[in-house]
Amino acid sequence: MDPLRNPFSPGAGSPPPELAGREIIVENARIALGRTIRGRSSQSQILLGLRGTGKTVLLNEIEGLAEAENYLTSFVEAPENKSLAEMLYPLMRQVLRKLSTIEKARVYANAALSGLRNFASAFKVSVGEVEIGVASTPGSADSGNLEFDLTEMFILIGKTAQAAQRGWVLLIDEVQYLKEEELAAIIVAVHRVSQKSLPVIVVAAGLPQIAKLSGDAKSYSERLFSYPSVGALEIPAANSAIRNPLNNEGVEIDDDALAMIIQMTSGYPFFIQEWGHHAWNVAQTSPITLKDVTKASELALNRLDDGFFKVRMDRLTGAEADYVQAMASLGSGPYKSTDVADTLNKEPSALGPRRASIINKGMIYSPSYGEVDFTVPLFDDFLRRHFGC
Ligand SMILES: Nc1ncnc2c1ncn2[C@@H]1O[C@H](COP(=O)(O)OP(=O)(O)OP(=O)(O)O)[C@@H](O)[C@H]1O
Numbered sequence: 001m002d003p004l005r006n007p008f009s010p011g012a013g014s015p016p017p018e019l020a021g022r023e024i025i026v027e028n029a030r031i032a033l034g035r036t037i038r039g040r041s042s043q044s045q046i047l048l049g050l051r052g053t054g055k056t057v058l059l060n061e062i063e064g065l066a067e068a069e070n071y072l073t074s075f076v077e078a079p080e081n082k083s084l085a086e087m088l089y090p091l092m093r094q095v096l097r098k099l100s101t102i103e104k105a106r107v108y109a110n111a112a113l114s115g116l117r118n119f120a121s122a123f124k125v126s127v128g129e130v131e132i133g134v135a136s137t138p139g140s141a142d143s144g145n146l147e148f149d150l151t152e153m154f155i156l157i158g159k160t161a162q163a164a165q166r167g168w169v170l171l172i173d174e175v176q177y178l179k180e181e182e183l184a185a186i187i188v189a190v191h192r193v194s195q196k197s198l199p200v201i202v203v204a205a206g207l208p209q210i211a212k213l214s215g216d217a218k219s220y221s222e223r224l225f226s227y228p229s230v231g232a233l234e235i236p237a238a239n240s241a242i243r244n245p246l247n248n249e250g251v252e253i254d255d256d257a258l259a260m261i262i263q264m265t266s267g268y269p270f271f272i273q274e275w276g277h278h279a280w281n282v283a284q285t286s287p288i289t290l291k292d293v294t295k296a297s298e299l300a301l302n303r304l305d306d307g308f309f310k311v312r313m314d315r316l317t318g319a320e321a322d323y324v325q326a327m328a329s330l331g332s333g334p335y336k337s338t339d340v341a342d343t344l345n346k347e348p349s350a351l352g353p354r355r356a357s358i359i360n361k362g363m364i365y366s367p368s369y370g371e372v373d374f375t376v377p378l379f380d381d382f383l384r385r386h387f388g389c
């Protein structure tokens, strides 16, 4: 059928034609945003899910809700190799500059900008011309301790936003790339602004690593954050994710053809878009049949093997590739680290660094102590298909 009218959108962060099965997550975020901006207690959120389950799409959706609720929004993807201070500085500056144009908030905004200048110099963030003119206030966000200074900045921004009758939401994608002390600093900062009923909230998303927090940050995070899990879609939602976009284009799909898509994709959002996309292109006319989906599956798998899966495999060293192949040879996950070590004829402790490096690359994660699993759904199938492991 006409590729120009193909409604499906495979791709990182591409908004799907139907945001299926996420009603509860979206509604809870809407309530949390609505409460926070009214000075009521609420929970910040960290969405946890595997690759391609729709976390970035949800963050974008939540950003849209926040804008409708009168929030200023800052969206950032945690980079693998940059400090949190460097990453947050331009965002905090931008928010404060916007708020400083509002008469009632100007005094607060200036105090906050001066704190921000100290923050930048305490964390050696290079700043532009603009801040040079801002007077420095000794003692404000200048201790060099990230937990203290970030907390101070969140409070300064929160007070400014409150004076302007606005709110601030910080959206952080790929949160697993933050260092433990950076994540802890955010959690402690959120704790303080929420105690002061300031209109600041954090919504983050990342891979489901086991919590790497300790101490105060951990106990705060258990109370202050909710951790909605973003997984494969249940069958009815997966059906709607395919059928509704087709129906909106006046196209039908046979029940057995739809069932095959659900079975091949296991309900994973990214794969659903990929299969829907190919099924549309293969079919000559409505309805889409089982034969169309059979052909589409071949195309979709080829494209995943050459793209989605291959790109990830190419990031691994030879020894790391051996490790993940050993995992796949054991069937589907999660896998005990000791079993993987046995397969490779090594002591588990000798494999610790290799395992950690693959975790850092975001390819595998540890769902619970002593276990590993793939962050990319169906990756084990791919490895068995390609390497016969
Ligand atoms: N609820 C949904 N229903 C149908 N399709 C969806 C849904 N959510 C996301 N998708 C589709 O899934 C794909 C992946 O979405 P997204 O990039 O948000 O995933 P992600 O979890 O952020 O992945 P990664 O961990 O690789 O960044 C996109 O093509 C998107 O259109």
Ligand SMILES: [Mg+2]
Binding pocket: 012, 013, 055, 056, 057, 173
């Ligand atoms: Mg993403």
